[in-house]
Amino acid sequence: MPDSTVPAPLSKARVIALANQKGGVGKTTTTINLGTALAACGKRVLIIDNDPQGNASTGLGISHGQRDVGTYELLFGDAGLEEVSIKTDVPNLDVVTASVDLSGAEVELVGVGRREYRLKDAFARSRIAYDYILIDCPPALGLLTLNALAAADAVMVPLQCEFYALEGLSHLVRTIERVKRAFNPQLDIGGVVLTMYDRRNNLSDMVAADVRGFFGEKVYETMIPRNVRVSEAPSHGKPVLIYDHKSAGAQAYIQLAGEVLKREKKRQLAYG
Template sequence: MTEPTTAFRPRILAVANQKGGVGKTTTAINLGTALAAVGRSVLVIDLDPQGNASTGLGIDHHQRKRSAYHVLVGACDAAAATVPTHIPRLDILPSSVELSGSELELIELPTPQLRLRKALAALPAKYDYVLIDCPPSLNLVTVNAMAAADAVLVPLQCEFFALEGLSQLLKTIERVRAALNPHLEIQGIVLTMFDRRNRLSEQVADDVRTHMGAKVYETVIPRNVRISEAPSYGKPALLYDHRCAGSQAYIRLAGELLRRERSRAAAA
């Protein structure tokens, strides 16, 4: 059953990991699609200069005349740069290549770490969730995302150095919490590119669960060819092939996220 959206402030989740190729963009666009499919109104913010989330949601370059870069530097407000996707209830604030050099510009502006927070405070009250696809680095743009977010969702690839990279990210989250955003929390850790045929995947999953406990989602995202193919067609995997193992995993992830969010709200 479709659940109604709310008119309250959106729940803002930064999808972050300083490592590239771990599934941040794939998670942002497919989780956003799954949430929209169950009636949530969702905004995806593409903060990666490569613009893969924008491409993966079918946004052509001619539709990116105003982008996250223009919002961060104050050239326009967030609503003016937001464009609808072909998925009902799912909008995107697209990226552009100008983001790659934005750090030098941002550092000269007042409160450069809080540019995105201030921009999102002026969003119209139409979204239930805002998912921020962060760049693969711990730079000023990523700090802006964490300063604006309620929580961080961490996609973690099942590889040998996963815990080492996670440790670095957790230190950054703690620094942002101490200096800029005292309410920032870890919403959850999503194990990605999981291969049940590979003993290393099982070992990494066990290690992460041992160290992080209930923060780790039960749902794991498998290695899946259809997930990799979908962006070349400008579609999330859930539209490209909703029956594939990857799409089904993201549907389960969305359900688990919503259950966590309900539990959090009940405990507040």
């Protein structure tokens, strides 16, 4: 049964977990660049790097020497977001980094109390307000991802426009439904983002059509193209919107942010 003993987070943030158990589909890239685009729109954004690989931290230009505290301390300590978040070079955008300590968190979480709610509990004890909190999840449906799903308002699913990306999608949907029943009744699939779209490849169009047929309006109209500038940007420690804001990839993420904000406005009007 869902645990209702923990108060809701004091932050007004809309918490979105970016999840897909398949790797290489653009979760981290989407987290970084959607966060940057929302920040550019004047929203106060926090990215939580919940992946032991720490790619979101690297992609935002945070060196390993700057990762003294981060997601691990959030999960296992008494720290709040204000104690572990650090500013990035992007105005309005903060990050909670992933350090090497996070690699052992899956095993360590097994033996702690309220292991599924550690991230939710951390939000509840925080006193800092954001408009959006984006959680970059690892490519696995373990306890780190479960913590993100238990704490989130919605899941965003980045999906690569390739045949194998469709495999396991039904498993992810079933997992989200189980988490909803057992840990977080408010959880919903907020949207599906089609990534690495190649207009020259008929398979991309076929995959996009299949996904839209399955998820309907959950799929964002914006598709993120396969773009070399998007691939280059992380090696420079910059979001593509900073690295080359005129590139097709950067423009796509700006459009995606617009869709996210439009949907959020519609949701607020519907639910008050």
